[in-house]
Amino acid sequence: MVCEEFRDRFSALLEEELSPLEERVVREHLASCSECLKDFERLDKTIRWLHSVEEVEVPDAFLSGIYEKMEDRKRKGLLAYQVKRGWFNYPASLKIPIQAVAMVATVFLVLYLTKMIPVEGPRLKDVDRAKEDYSEIKKMETGSIPRETKKEKAAALPPLEKPGLKDIGPTRAPVPREEKAGRRLAQKVTGEENRPAVPPPKTEIAAAETPRLMEAEKTKAPSSESVKLEDGVATKEKTSLAAKPPPEVILRISDQAKVVSELQELVKRFAGETVTVQENILLVSLPALSFSEFEKELVKLGSSAKAGKMMLQKDALEGSSAPAGAKKREGEGKVQEPARPIPGREGYITVRILLLRE
Amino acid sequence: MGPSPKIQKEVIESCKAGSERAFGEIVLRSQKKVFNIAYRMLGNREEAKDLAQEVFLSVYESIKDLKEEVKFDAWLTQITINHCRNRWKYLQRRKYFKSESLDDPIETEDGDIPKPLYHPADNPETLYEKRLIQEAIQRGLLKLKEEQRELIVLRDLQGFSYEEIGELFQLPIGTIKSKLHRARMDLKQILEKANH
Numbered sequence: 367m368v369c370e371e372f373r374d375r376f377s378a379l380l381e382e383e384l385s386p387l388e389e390r391v392v393r394e395h396l397a398s399c400s401e402c403l404k405d406f407e408r409l410d411k412t413i414r415w416l417h418s419v420e421e422v423e424v425p426d427a428f429l430s431g432i433y434e435k436m437e438d439r440k441r442k443g444l445l446a447y448q449v450k451r452g453w454f455n456y457p458a459s460l461k462i463p464i465q466a467v468a469m470v471a472t473v474f475l476v477l478y479l480t481k482m483i484p485v486e487g488p489r490l491k492d493v494d495r496a497k498e499d500y501s502e503i504k505k506m507e508t509g510s511i512p513r514e515t516k517k518e519k520a521a522a523l524p525p526l527e528k529p530g531l532k533d534i535g536p537t538r539a540p541v542p543r544e545e546k547a548g549r550r551l552a553q554k555v556t557g558e559e560n561r562p563a564v565p566p567p568k569t570e571i572a573a574a575e576t577p578r579l580m581e582a583e584k585t586k587a588p589s590s591e592s593v594k595l596e597d598g599v600a601t602k603e604k605t606s607l608a609a610k611p612p613p614e615v616i617l618r619i620s621d622q623a624k625v626v627s628e629l630q631e632l633v634k635r636f637a638g639e640t641v642t643v644q645e646n647i648l649l650v651s652l653p654a655l656s657f658s659e660f661e662k663e664l665v666k667l668g669s670s671a672k673a674g675k676m677m678l679q680k681d682a683l684e685g686s687s688a689p690a691g692a693k694k695r696e697g698e699g700k701v702q703e704p705a706r707p708i709p710g711r712e713g714y715i716t717v718r719i720l721l722l723r724e
Numbered sequence: 725m726g727p728s729p730k731i732q733k734e735v736i737e738s739c740k741a742g743s744e745r746a747f748g749e750i751v752l753r754s755q756k757k758v759f760n761i762a763y764r765m766l767g768n769r770e771e772a773k774d775l776a777q778e779v780f781l782s783v784y785e786s787i788k789d790l791k792e793e794v795k796f797d798a799w800l801t802q803i804t805i806n807h808c809r810n811r812w813k814y815l816q817r818r819k820y821f822k823s824e825s826l827d828d829p830i831e832t833e834d835g836d837i838p839k840p841l842y843h844p845a846d847n848p849e850t851l852y853e854k855r856l857i858q859e860a861i862q863r864g865l866l867k868l869k870e871e872q873r874e875l876i877v878l879r880d881l882q883g884f885s886y887e888e889i890g891e892l893f894q895l896p897i898g899t900i901k902s903k904l905h906r907a908r909m910d911l912k913q914i915l916e917k918a919n920h
Contacts (some may be wrong), residue, residue, distance in 0.1 A: 377905035413914040416880035
């Protein structure tokens with residue numbers, strides 16, 4: 367047994383836990399080994415010193431400090447518990463008012479939004495319409511679109527006279543077409559009279575013809591044109607006055623100056639106004655209600671007049687890609703397109719009168 | 725140094741029922757043991773006081789979970805040891821013991837005192853010398869490993885039996901004896917080094 371093994375038994379020797387035999391062997395080694403004896407004595411002293419260490423007194427207010435900490439912990443714990451509880455554990459006396467306020471706020475929000483949407487909608491439509499008009503004007507001004515293309519576009523548009531569209535009423539789709547036609551007329555008036563392009567079909571009636579004759583003519587030609595014409599008339603009657611295209615009248619005359627002066631007087635008599643007089647074209651503005659009377663007087667003026675339906679005929683012809691009835695009349699005159707009602711004069715319609723010398 | 729006076733089973737049951745009076749009695753009977761273990765383990769009175777109070781707060785909160793009232797002392801010691809281990813780690817993270825060495829003065833009940841200029845082999849005769857010895861022991865304890873310090877505190881300072889320590893550490897008695905002997909030898913070594 368080496369010294370280290372004896373040293374491992376020092377604590378047991380000091381606590382008297384060794385057997386008598388083991389104790390005798392260790393003590394014999396200590397008697398013979400001064401190093402182990404010195405080490406043993408130092409350990410013995412260390413342990414005696416440890417046993418001599420006295421207990422320290424507990425600081426004052428130890429128990430009261432515990433109670434104070436206990437109170438602090440209760441407060442913190444209560445706070446933590448309240449935070450942890452969440453919405454579902456709140457009492458009904460608190461939850462119900464909060465829910466009621468939230469409900470009222472939601473209702474007000476919904477009402478506000480539903481009120482706002484109808485106001486915003488038409489404004490956006492107006493903006494779209496204005497953009498559309500502006501682009502059309504641009505195109506017309508630059509003349510970048512050839513006439514044939516416009517015609518194709520017009521032909522591609524679904525004809526208004528289709529029965530399925532009757533119930534639609536005054537839709538916005540025809541308006542650009544009317545605008546286009548009006549602008550084309552304006553171009554024509556300013557010097558495009560000799561253009562060789564194929565004009566849209568027009569209707570021309572002799573001055574001597576009466577409205578009854580006109581009806582007779584229509585019955586004689588039960589073509590697709592006339593069928594569409596009837597449908598178109600029915601459709602147009604349903605539309606409002608403002609949406610009706612302004613009528614155009616072709617008069618066969620012999621003395622232009624005389625007829626023009628008479629026409630101007632006639633217009634004045636009907637509380638109308640002569641807008642422009644340009645060579646053989648007159649643009650007059652008349653109260654819409656007195657147009658039928660004006661039409662009768664126009665017939666008496668010396669030439670025949672066929673108003674109102676002519677424009678419809680023209681639309682029908684365009685929609686059906688120039689049917690036979692239209693082709694017959696192609697050579698008789700120039701392209702006549704309706705003018706737009708003068709803005710700011712509501713209840714008035716613009717009538718275009720084309721004078722043709724016989 | 726003997727164990728704390730035995731707490732009666734009825735007091736523990738009353739404390740379980742929520743009696744603050746019973747809790748106060750438990751504190752008064754056990755506070756010295758808990759505080760001294762904490763002080764020897766940490767070497768600082770304020771830290772020891774705070775830790776001991778925390779131990780009793782833990783007792784108050786968890787005494788309902790104590791199944792066997794007869795094991796209350798072991799249960800209380802276990803709570804104290806656990807708190808000491810946690811606090812020791814916390815203080816180590818804060819470098820609380822880093823600057824301390826056996827050459828530094830250590831806090832006592834009367835304030836700081838210089839290191840003892842003696843060897844364990846010397847014979848401390850006077851009270852002053854006794855105090856120096858105690859402070860030397862305390863410094864030496866703080867230099868030991870945590871487990872070694874626990875063993876010496878429980879066995880040599882608090883007088884726990886090997887069986888009680890074996891139960892606390894969940895180790896065989898032989899292992900406890902061996903470990904304790906190693907702790908004592910290391911402490912002896914520390915004291916010798918401190919003197920040289």
